[in-house]
Amino acid sequence: MKFRSIALAGALALCAAQAQAQDLTVGVTTTGVPFTFVDTGTQAPTGAMVDLAAAIAEDLEMTPNFAVTQFSALIPALQTSKIDVISAGMFATDKRKEVVDFSSPVYSYGDAAFVAADDEGTYQIEDFAGEVIGAQIGTTFADQLQARGIFEEVKLYDSLVDIMRDVQLGRIKAGFGDKPIIAYQIAQNPNLGVKLVEGYTPMGIGEVALAVSKDNPELLDKVNAAIAEMEQSGELAEIFGKYGL
Template sequence: MFNRRHLWGAAAALGLVSRGAIAQTPTLKVGSTPTGIPFTFLDTRTNTLTGFMVELITEIGKRQGFNTDVQAVPFAALVASLTSSRIDIISAAMLATPARREQIDFSDPVYGYGEGAAIRESESRPWRSLADMRGVTAGVQVGTIYIEPLRAAGLEVRTYDSVADIMRDVSLGRIQAGFGDAPIVSYQIAQNIFRGVKLIPDYRPSVLGSIAIGTRKGDPVLARINAGLASMKADRAFAALVGKWNLPASVD
Protein backbone atom coordinates (compact mmCIF):
# COMPACT_ATOMS: atom_id res chain seq x y z
CA MET A 1 0.00 0.00 0.00
CA PHE A 2 2.90 2.33 0.78
CA ASN A 3 4.45 1.86 -2.64
CA ARG A 4 1.14 2.31 -4.45
CA ARG A 5 0.36 5.55 -2.65
CA HIS A 6 3.78 6.90 -3.54
CA LEU A 7 3.32 5.80 -7.13
CA TRP A 8 0.06 7.76 -7.32
CA GLY A 9 1.70 10.78 -5.72
CA ALA A 10 4.74 10.74 -7.96
CA ALA A 11 2.65 10.23 -11.06
CA ALA A 12 0.37 13.12 -10.15
CA ALA A 13 3.32 15.40 -9.40
CA LEU A 14 4.85 14.67 -12.78
CA GLY A 15 1.54 14.99 -14.59
CA LEU A 16 1.79 11.40 -15.75
CA VAL A 17 -1.60 10.04 -14.74
CA SER A 18 -3.29 11.64 -17.74
CA ARG A 19 -4.17 9.52 -20.75
CA GLY A 20 -1.37 7.27 -22.02
CA ALA A 21 1.40 9.18 -20.29
CA ILE A 22 2.26 7.04 -17.29
CA ALA A 23 5.18 4.72 -17.96
CA GLN A 24 4.26 2.24 -15.22
CA THR A 25 0.48 2.01 -14.93
CA PRO A 26 -0.49 0.62 -11.51
CA THR A 27 -2.57 -2.53 -11.33
CA LEU A 28 -5.13 -2.64 -8.54
CA LYS A 29 -6.66 -5.85 -7.19
CA VAL A 30 -10.45 -5.76 -7.42
CA GLY A 31 -12.60 -8.08 -5.32
CA SER A 32 -15.82 -9.29 -6.95
CA THR A 33 -18.11 -12.21 -6.20
CA PRO A 34 -18.57 -15.16 -8.57
CA THR A 35 -22.28 -15.54 -7.71
CA GLY A 36 -23.86 -12.07 -8.08
CA ILE A 37 -25.19 -12.31 -11.63
CA PRO A 38 -25.75 -9.92 -13.44
CA PHE A 39 -23.53 -7.61 -11.35
CA THR A 40 -20.61 -10.01 -10.92
CA PHE A 41 -20.33 -13.68 -11.85
CA LEU A 42 -17.99 -16.34 -13.21
CA ASP A 43 -18.26 -16.86 -16.95
CA THR A 44 -17.64 -20.60 -17.20
CA ARG A 45 -16.78 -20.35 -20.90
CA THR A 46 -13.76 -18.14 -20.25
CA ASN A 47 -13.25 -18.90 -16.53
CA THR A 48 -13.15 -15.16 -15.82
CA LEU A 49 -15.30 -12.84 -13.74
CA THR A 50 -17.65 -10.56 -15.65
CA GLY A 51 -20.86 -8.59 -15.12
CA PHE A 52 -22.02 -5.01 -14.73
CA MET A 53 -19.76 -4.07 -11.80
CA VAL A 54 -16.73 -5.79 -13.34
CA GLU A 55 -17.12 -3.93 -16.62
CA LEU A 56 -17.80 -0.69 -14.73
CA ILE A 57 -14.58 -0.72 -12.67
CA THR A 58 -12.58 -1.87 -15.70
CA GLU A 59 -13.78 1.09 -17.75
CA ILE A 60 -13.22 3.49 -14.84
CA GLY A 61 -9.65 2.21 -14.59
CA LYS A 62 -9.07 2.79 -18.30
CA ARG A 63 -10.30 6.36 -17.97
CA GLN A 64 -8.37 7.07 -14.78
CA GLY A 65 -4.99 5.49 -15.46
CA PHE A 66 -4.99 2.17 -13.63
CA ASN A 67 -5.33 -1.47 -14.62
CA THR A 68 -7.62 -3.89 -12.80
CA ASP A 69 -6.91 -7.45 -11.68
CA VAL A 70 -10.37 -8.78 -10.85
CA GLN A 71 -10.35 -11.60 -8.29
CA ALA A 72 -13.11 -13.87 -7.01
CA VAL A 73 -13.87 -13.24 -3.33
CA PRO A 74 -16.86 -14.63 -1.36
CA PHE A 75 -19.29 -11.84 -0.51
CA ALA A 76 -18.90 -12.27 3.25
CA ALA A 77 -15.09 -11.90 2.92
CA LEU A 78 -15.01 -8.75 0.76
CA VAL A 79 -14.69 -6.12 3.50
CA ALA A 80 -12.10 -8.12 5.45
CA SER A 81 -10.10 -8.70 2.26
CA LEU A 82 -10.11 -4.97 1.57
CA THR A 83 -9.16 -3.79 5.06
CA SER A 84 -6.34 -6.37 5.23
CA SER A 85 -5.01 -5.17 1.83
CA ARG A 86 -5.50 -8.51 0.09
CA ILE A 87 -7.51 -6.47 -2.45
CA ASP A 88 -7.54 -2.74 -3.21
CA ILE A 89 -11.11 -2.19 -4.40
CA ILE A 90 -14.52 -3.83 -3.94
CA SER A 91 -16.66 -3.75 -7.07
CA ALA A 92 -19.66 -5.96 -6.38
CA ALA A 93 -23.35 -5.79 -5.51
CA MET A 94 -22.57 -4.30 -2.09
CA LEU A 95 -24.93 -1.74 -0.58
CA ALA A 96 -23.15 1.23 1.02
CA THR A 97 -24.68 0.92 4.48
CA PRO A 98 -23.77 3.03 7.55
CA ALA A 99 -22.24 -0.03 9.24
CA ARG A 100 -20.00 -0.74 6.26
CA ARG A 101 -19.05 2.95 5.98
CA GLU A 102 -17.55 2.65 9.46
CA GLN A 103 -15.03 0.17 8.04
CA ILE A 104 -14.40 1.33 4.47
CA ASP A 105 -15.02 4.25 2.11
CA PHE A 106 -17.53 4.14 -0.74
CA SER A 107 -17.75 5.90 -4.08
CA ASP A 108 -20.68 8.01 -5.18
CA PRO A 109 -23.84 5.87 -5.56
CA VAL A 110 -23.78 3.50 -8.53
CA TYR A 111 -27.20 1.80 -8.60
CA GLY A 112 -30.14 1.67 -6.19
CA TYR A 113 -32.53 -1.16 -5.32
CA GLY A 114 -34.12 -3.14 -2.49
CA GLU A 115 -34.64 -6.81 -1.71
CA GLY A 116 -36.61 -9.13 -3.94
CA ALA A 117 -38.62 -12.09 -2.65
CA ALA A 118 -38.95 -15.33 -4.60
CA ILE A 119 -41.59 -18.01 -3.95
CA ARG A 120 -42.91 -21.14 -5.64
CA GLU A 121 -45.35 -20.47 -8.49
CA SER A 122 -48.00 -22.50 -6.66
CA GLU A 123 -47.84 -20.18 -3.62
CA SER A 124 -50.98 -18.01 -3.44
CA ARG A 125 -50.86 -16.37 -0.03
CA PRO A 126 -51.23 -12.56 -0.28
CA TRP A 127 -47.69 -11.59 0.77
CA ARG A 128 -46.74 -8.01 -0.10
CA SER A 129 -44.10 -7.14 2.49
CA LEU A 130 -42.07 -8.63 5.33
CA ALA A 131 -44.86 -7.68 7.73
CA ASP A 132 -47.09 -10.26 6.00
CA MET A 133 -44.57 -13.09 6.28
CA ARG A 134 -44.11 -13.78 10.00
CA GLY A 135 -43.28 -17.44 10.56
CA VAL A 136 -42.25 -18.04 6.94
CA THR A 137 -39.08 -20.11 6.42
CA ALA A 138 -36.83 -17.93 4.26
CA GLY A 139 -33.41 -18.19 2.66
CA VAL A 140 -30.93 -15.32 2.44
CA GLN A 141 -27.28 -15.05 1.42
CA VAL A 142 -24.70 -14.98 4.21
CA GLY A 143 -23.07 -11.59 4.74
CA THR A 144 -25.93 -9.56 3.26
CA ILE A 145 -27.86 -6.84 5.08
CA TYR A 146 -31.19 -8.64 4.76
CA ILE A 147 -30.64 -11.19 7.54
CA GLU A 148 -31.48 -9.03 10.55
CA PRO A 149 -34.55 -7.30 9.00
CA LEU A 150 -35.98 -10.73 8.14
CA ARG A 151 -35.40 -12.00 11.67
CA ALA A 152 -36.84 -8.82 13.17
CA ALA A 153 -39.97 -9.34 11.07
CA GLY A 154 -40.40 -12.81 12.54
CA LEU A 155 -39.24 -14.96 9.63
CA GLU A 156 -37.30 -18.19 10.21
CA VAL A 157 -34.00 -17.42 8.46
CA ARG A 158 -31.65 -19.90 6.83
CA THR A 159 -28.40 -18.64 5.31
CA TYR A 160 -26.86 -19.72 2.01
CA ASP A 161 -23.63 -19.10 0.12
CA SER A 162 -25.34 -17.87 -3.06
CA VAL A 163 -28.64 -16.71 -4.52
CA ALA A 164 -28.58 -19.73 -6.84
CA ASP A 165 -28.56 -22.02 -3.79
CA ILE A 166 -31.54 -20.10 -2.38
CA MET A 167 -33.49 -20.39 -5.64
CA ARG A 168 -32.82 -24.13 -5.75
CA ASP A 169 -34.30 -24.65 -2.29
CA VAL A 170 -37.31 -22.47 -3.08
CA SER A 171 -38.00 -24.55 -6.20
CA LEU A 172 -37.63 -27.79 -4.22
CA GLY A 173 -39.94 -26.57 -1.45
CA ARG A 174 -37.26 -26.73 1.24
CA ILE A 175 -37.93 -23.08 2.12
CA GLN A 176 -41.03 -20.99 1.53
CA ALA A 177 -39.32 -17.82 0.26
CA GLY A 178 -35.92 -16.67 -0.91
CA PHE A 179 -34.56 -13.15 -0.49
CA GLY A 180 -31.75 -11.28 -2.20
CA ASP A 181 -30.91 -8.18 -4.21
CA ALA A 182 -33.95 -7.67 -6.43
CA PRO A 183 -32.04 -7.43 -9.76
CA ILE A 184 -30.03 -10.56 -8.94
CA VAL A 185 -33.09 -12.57 -7.90
CA SER A 186 -34.96 -11.39 -10.99
CA TYR A 187 -32.07 -12.36 -13.28
CA GLN A 188 -31.74 -15.80 -11.70
CA ILE A 189 -35.43 -16.49 -12.24
CA ALA A 190 -35.33 -15.18 -15.83
CA GLN A 191 -32.65 -17.76 -16.72
CA ASN A 192 -35.31 -20.46 -16.10
CA ILE A 193 -32.74 -22.70 -14.43
CA PHE A 194 -34.96 -23.24 -11.39
CA ARG A 195 -38.44 -24.04 -12.62
CA GLY A 196 -41.56 -23.20 -10.68
CA VAL A 197 -40.16 -20.07 -9.02
CA LYS A 198 -41.49 -16.53 -9.31
CA LEU A 199 -41.03 -13.12 -7.71
CA ILE A 200 -43.80 -12.09 -5.33
CA PRO A 201 -46.04 -9.77 -7.36
CA ASP A 202 -46.13 -6.17 -6.09
CA TYR A 203 -43.73 -6.93 -3.23
CA ARG A 204 -42.69 -3.76 -1.36
CA PRO A 205 -39.03 -3.95 -0.27
CA SER A 206 -38.14 -2.99 3.28
CA VAL A 207 -34.39 -2.48 2.80
CA LEU A 208 -33.54 0.13 0.16
CA GLY A 209 -30.08 1.40 -0.68
CA SER A 210 -27.46 1.95 -3.36
CA ILE A 211 -24.48 -0.16 -4.27
CA ALA A 212 -21.15 1.62 -4.60
CA ILE A 213 -17.48 0.84 -5.15
CA GLY A 214 -15.50 0.32 -1.96
CA THR A 215 -11.96 1.39 -1.05
CA ARG A 216 -9.87 1.46 2.11
CA LYS A 217 -10.34 4.44 4.39
CA GLY A 218 -8.49 7.47 3.05
CA ASP A 219 -7.26 5.78 -0.14
CA PRO A 220 -6.72 8.50 -2.81
CA VAL A 221 -7.92 6.13 -5.53
CA LEU A 222 -11.48 6.94 -4.43
CA ALA A 223 -11.30 10.37 -6.06
CA ARG A 224 -10.28 8.77 -9.36
CA ILE A 225 -13.10 6.25 -9.13
CA ASN A 226 -15.64 9.03 -8.57
CA ALA A 227 -14.19 11.04 -11.48
CA GLY A 228 -14.36 8.02 -13.78
CA LEU A 229 -17.92 7.21 -12.72
CA ALA A 230 -18.99 10.81 -13.31
CA SER A 231 -17.44 10.84 -16.79
CA MET A 232 -19.24 7.60 -17.71
CA LYS A 233 -22.56 9.04 -16.60
CA ALA A 234 -21.89 12.27 -18.49
CA ASP A 235 -21.16 10.62 -21.85
CA ARG A 236 -23.90 7.97 -21.49
CA ALA A 237 -21.44 5.06 -21.25
CA PHE A 238 -22.98 4.22 -17.86
CA ALA A 239 -26.51 4.13 -19.30
CA ALA A 240 -25.29 1.90 -22.12
CA LEU A 241 -23.81 -0.53 -19.57
CA VAL A 242 -27.09 -0.63 -17.63
CA GLY A 243 -28.88 -1.47 -20.87
CA LYS A 244 -26.35 -4.14 -21.84
CA TRP A 245 -26.99 -6.02 -18.59
CA ASN A 246 -30.79 -5.52 -18.72
CA LEU A 247 -30.98 -3.86 -15.32
CA PRO A 248 -34.32 -2.27 -14.35
CA ALA A 249 -34.51 1.41 -13.51
CA SER A 250 -32.43 2.34 -10.50
CA VAL A 251 -34.36 3.08 -7.28
CA ASP A 252 -32.94 6.41 -6.07
Protein backbone atom coordinates in the same frame (compact mmCIF):
# COMPACT_ATOMS: atom_id res chain seq x y z
CA MET B 1 28.75 4.44 -27.85
CA LYS B 2 26.52 7.17 -29.25
CA PHE B 3 24.19 4.53 -30.78
CA ARG B 4 23.97 2.70 -27.45
CA SER B 5 23.10 5.96 -25.68
CA ILE B 6 20.31 6.63 -28.15
CA ALA B 7 19.01 3.07 -27.75
CA LEU B 8 19.15 3.34 -23.96
CA ALA B 9 17.29 6.64 -24.04
CA GLY B 10 14.61 5.07 -26.22
CA ALA B 11 14.25 2.12 -23.87
CA LEU B 12 13.95 4.41 -20.85
CA ALA B 13 11.28 6.46 -22.62
CA LEU B 14 9.33 3.26 -23.43
CA CYS B 15 9.55 2.12 -19.81
CA ALA B 16 8.33 5.52 -18.65
CA ALA B 17 5.34 5.35 -21.00
CA GLN B 18 4.50 1.86 -19.78
CA ALA B 19 4.80 2.99 -16.18
CA GLN B 20 2.23 5.71 -16.82
CA ALA B 21 -0.30 3.05 -17.86
CA GLN B 22 -0.61 1.79 -14.30
CA ASP B 23 -2.52 -1.26 -13.20
CA LEU B 24 -5.68 -0.81 -11.14
CA THR B 25 -5.89 -3.85 -8.89
CA VAL B 26 -9.55 -4.58 -8.25
CA GLY B 27 -10.78 -6.89 -5.51
CA VAL B 28 -13.75 -9.05 -6.54
CA THR B 29 -15.50 -12.15 -5.23
CA THR B 30 -16.69 -15.31 -6.96
CA THR B 31 -20.03 -15.67 -5.20
CA GLY B 32 -21.80 -12.36 -5.81
CA VAL B 33 -23.94 -13.28 -8.81
CA PRO B 34 -24.71 -11.17 -10.79
CA PHE B 35 -22.35 -8.54 -9.39
CA THR B 36 -19.13 -10.56 -9.36
CA PHE B 37 -18.66 -14.23 -10.23
CA VAL B 38 -16.47 -16.51 -12.32
CA ASP B 39 -17.57 -17.41 -15.84
CA THR B 40 -17.61 -21.21 -15.97
CA GLY B 41 -16.55 -21.18 -19.61
CA THR B 42 -13.60 -18.82 -19.44
CA GLN B 43 -12.83 -19.11 -15.70
CA ALA B 44 -12.45 -15.32 -15.73
CA PRO B 45 -14.14 -12.90 -13.30
CA THR B 46 -17.31 -11.40 -14.72
CA GLY B 47 -20.44 -9.59 -13.60
CA ALA B 48 -21.81 -6.07 -13.39
CA MET B 49 -19.22 -4.78 -10.92
CA VAL B 50 -16.40 -6.34 -12.94
CA ASP B 51 -17.61 -4.58 -16.09
CA LEU B 52 -18.01 -1.35 -14.14
CA ALA B 53 -14.48 -1.52 -12.73
CA ALA B 54 -13.09 -2.23 -16.20
CA ALA B 55 -14.94 0.80 -17.60
CA ILE B 56 -13.67 3.01 -14.78
CA ALA B 57 -10.10 1.80 -15.33
CA GLU B 58 -10.38 2.60 -19.02
CA ASP B 59 -11.63 6.08 -18.19
CA LEU B 60 -8.63 6.56 -15.88
CA GLU B 61 -6.30 5.22 -18.58
CA MET B 62 -5.33 2.33 -16.33
CA THR B 63 -5.27 -1.44 -16.84
CA PRO B 64 -7.69 -3.42 -14.63
CA ASN B 65 -6.13 -6.35 -12.79
CA PHE B 66 -8.78 -8.42 -11.02
CA ALA B 67 -7.85 -10.13 -7.75
CA VAL B 68 -10.34 -12.80 -6.74
CA THR B 69 -10.71 -12.53 -2.97
CA GLN B 70 -13.06 -13.91 -0.33
CA PHE B 71 -15.68 -11.33 0.57
CA SER B 72 -14.57 -11.17 4.20
CA ALA B 73 -10.99 -10.49 3.10
CA LEU B 74 -11.76 -7.62 0.71
CA ILE B 75 -11.49 -4.77 3.22
CA PRO B 76 -8.31 -6.15 4.87
CA ALA B 77 -6.77 -6.49 1.38
CA LEU B 78 -7.64 -2.86 0.68
CA GLN B 79 -6.22 -1.69 4.00
CA THR B 80 -2.93 -3.51 3.37
CA SER B 81 -2.62 -2.18 -0.21
CA LYS B 82 -2.95 -5.60 -1.81
CA ILE B 83 -5.73 -4.13 -3.92
CA ASP B 84 -6.54 -0.56 -4.97
CA VAL B 85 -10.31 -0.75 -5.04
CA ILE B 86 -13.16 -3.08 -4.12
CA SER B 87 -15.79 -3.59 -6.79
CA ALA B 88 -18.27 -6.16 -5.53
CA GLY B 89 -21.86 -6.33 -4.35
CA MET B 90 -20.84 -4.54 -1.15
CA PHE B 91 -23.24 -2.29 0.73
CA ALA B 92 -21.85 1.04 1.92
CA THR B 93 -22.77 0.55 5.58
CA ASP B 94 -21.93 2.94 8.40
CA LYS B 95 -19.68 0.34 10.01
CA ARG B 96 -17.64 -0.14 6.83
CA LYS B 97 -17.41 3.61 6.32
CA GLU B 98 -15.40 3.76 9.52
CA VAL B 99 -12.49 1.93 7.86
CA VAL B 100 -12.80 2.58 4.09
CA ASP B 101 -14.13 5.30 1.83
CA PHE B 102 -16.99 4.54 -0.55
CA SER B 103 -17.69 5.96 -3.96
CA SER B 104 -20.99 7.41 -5.01
CA PRO B 105 -23.65 4.67 -4.97
CA VAL B 106 -23.86 2.73 -8.21
CA TYR B 107 -26.80 0.47 -7.45
CA SER B 108 -29.45 0.17 -4.75
CA TYR B 109 -31.54 -2.84 -3.92
CA GLY B 110 -33.49 -4.66 -1.27
CA ASP B 111 -35.50 -7.83 -1.02
CA ALA B 112 -37.93 -9.06 -3.64
CA ALA B 113 -40.98 -11.27 -3.51
CA PHE B 114 -41.69 -13.83 -6.21
CA VAL B 115 -44.75 -15.94 -6.97
CA ALA B 116 -45.77 -18.57 -9.49
CA ALA B 117 -45.60 -17.40 -13.10
CA ASP B 118 -49.37 -17.80 -13.55
CA ASP B 119 -50.21 -15.81 -10.41
CA GLU B 120 -51.79 -12.56 -11.60
CA GLY B 121 -52.02 -10.99 -8.13
CA THR B 122 -50.37 -7.74 -7.06
CA TYR B 123 -48.96 -7.97 -3.56
CA GLN B 124 -47.35 -6.08 -0.73
CA ILE B 125 -45.91 -7.96 2.19
CA GLU B 126 -49.08 -7.60 4.30
CA ASP B 127 -51.06 -9.35 1.56
CA PHE B 128 -49.23 -12.58 2.34
CA ALA B 129 -50.55 -12.63 5.91
CA GLY B 130 -51.79 -16.11 6.84
CA GLU B 131 -49.85 -17.72 3.97
CA VAL B 132 -46.88 -20.08 3.96
CA ILE B 133 -43.90 -18.26 2.48
CA GLY B 134 -40.23 -19.13 1.99
CA ALA B 135 -36.83 -17.53 2.60
CA GLN B 136 -33.24 -18.69 2.66
CA ILE B 137 -31.94 -19.77 6.03
CA GLY B 138 -29.45 -17.43 7.68
CA THR B 139 -30.50 -14.35 5.71
CA THR B 140 -31.67 -11.04 7.18
CA PHE B 141 -34.82 -11.45 5.10
CA ALA B 142 -35.75 -14.64 6.95
CA ASP B 143 -35.28 -12.91 10.31
CA GLN B 144 -37.33 -9.89 9.23
CA LEU B 145 -40.17 -12.05 7.95
CA GLN B 146 -40.29 -14.17 11.11
CA ALA B 147 -40.26 -11.04 13.28
CA ARG B 148 -43.46 -9.81 11.61
CA GLY B 149 -45.43 -12.76 12.97
CA ILE B 150 -48.24 -12.47 10.41
CA PHE B 151 -47.60 -15.58 8.32
CA GLU B 152 -48.86 -19.12 8.84
CA GLU B 153 -45.25 -20.23 8.43
CA VAL B 154 -41.93 -18.84 7.21
CA LYS B 155 -40.40 -21.94 5.71
CA LEU B 156 -36.60 -21.89 5.62
CA TYR B 157 -34.59 -23.29 2.73
CA ASP B 158 -30.93 -23.96 2.02
CA SER B 159 -31.04 -22.42 -1.44
CA LEU B 160 -33.01 -20.00 -3.58
CA VAL B 161 -33.50 -22.72 -6.19
CA ASP B 162 -35.40 -24.83 -3.65
CA ILE B 163 -37.68 -21.90 -2.81
CA MET B 164 -38.41 -21.29 -6.48
CA ARG B 165 -39.26 -24.96 -6.96
CA ASP B 166 -41.81 -24.96 -4.13
CA VAL B 167 -43.36 -21.68 -5.30
CA GLN B 168 -43.71 -23.07 -8.82
CA LEU B 169 -45.30 -26.28 -7.47
CA GLY B 170 -47.72 -24.37 -5.26
CA ARG B 171 -46.30 -25.72 -2.00
CA ILE B 172 -45.79 -22.18 -0.71
CA LYS B 173 -47.44 -18.91 -1.76
CA ALA B 174 -44.33 -16.78 -2.27
CA GLY B 175 -40.58 -16.61 -1.79
CA PHE B 176 -38.30 -13.78 -0.68
CA GLY B 177 -34.65 -13.00 -1.38
CA ASP B 178 -32.11 -10.58 -2.86
CA LYS B 179 -33.80 -8.84 -5.75
CA PRO B 180 -30.77 -8.72 -8.11
CA ILE B 181 -30.03 -12.41 -7.65
CA ILE B 182 -33.64 -13.42 -8.22
CA ALA B 183 -34.02 -11.13 -11.23
CA TYR B 184 -30.83 -12.47 -12.80
CA GLN B 185 -31.80 -16.11 -12.33
CA ILE B 186 -35.26 -15.54 -13.80
CA ALA B 187 -33.78 -13.64 -16.75
CA GLN B 188 -31.28 -16.44 -17.41
CA ASN B 189 -33.89 -19.19 -17.08
CA PRO B 190 -37.44 -18.10 -18.00
CA ASN B 191 -38.64 -21.67 -17.48
CA LEU B 192 -38.26 -21.53 -13.70
CA GLY B 193 -42.01 -21.02 -13.44
CA VAL B 194 -41.80 -17.99 -11.14
CA LYS B 195 -41.89 -14.23 -11.57
CA LEU B 196 -41.08 -11.15 -9.54
CA VAL B 197 -43.97 -9.36 -7.87
CA GLU B 198 -44.15 -6.03 -9.67
CA GLY B 199 -44.55 -3.00 -7.45
CA TYR B 200 -43.55 -4.84 -4.28
CA THR B 201 -42.01 -2.54 -1.66
CA PRO B 202 -38.92 -4.13 -0.07
CA MET B 203 -38.43 -4.30 3.69
CA GLY B 204 -35.18 -2.36 3.37
CA ILE B 205 -32.78 -0.86 0.81
CA GLY B 206 -28.98 -0.99 0.67
CA GLU B 207 -26.62 0.97 -1.57
CA VAL B 208 -23.82 -0.76 -3.47
CA ALA B 209 -20.64 1.26 -4.03
CA LEU B 210 -16.96 0.80 -4.78
CA ALA B 211 -14.52 1.14 -1.88
CA VAL B 212 -11.04 2.66 -1.74
CA SER B 213 -8.54 3.17 1.04
CA LYS B 214 -8.92 6.22 3.26
CA ASP B 215 -5.28 6.91 2.37
CA ASN B 216 -6.12 7.37 -1.31
CA PRO B 217 -8.57 10.28 -1.65
CA GLU B 218 -7.20 11.11 -5.11
CA LEU B 219 -8.33 7.76 -6.46
CA LEU B 220 -11.75 8.19 -4.85
CA ASP B 221 -12.19 11.53 -6.61
CA LYS B 222 -11.24 9.98 -9.97
CA VAL B 223 -13.58 7.02 -9.45
CA ASN B 224 -16.46 9.32 -8.53
CA ALA B 225 -15.82 11.49 -11.59
CA ALA B 226 -15.89 8.42 -13.84
CA ILE B 227 -19.12 7.17 -12.23
CA ALA B 228 -20.77 10.57 -12.68
CA GLU B 229 -19.81 10.61 -16.35
CA MET B 230 -21.13 7.09 -16.93
CA GLU B 231 -24.35 7.88 -15.10
CA GLN B 232 -24.92 10.93 -17.28
CA SER B 233 -24.14 9.07 -20.51
CA GLY B 234 -26.34 6.10 -19.62
CA GLU B 235 -23.42 3.67 -19.60
CA LEU B 236 -23.93 2.87 -15.91
CA ALA B 237 -27.51 1.75 -16.47
CA GLU B 238 -26.41 -0.19 -19.54
CA ILE B 239 -23.79 -2.13 -17.58
CA PHE B 240 -26.27 -3.20 -14.91
CA GLY B 241 -29.01 -3.82 -17.45
CA LYS B 242 -26.78 -6.37 -19.16
CA TYR B 243 -27.16 -8.57 -16.07
CA GLY B 244 -30.88 -8.06 -15.61
CA LEU B 245 -30.41 -5.43 -12.91
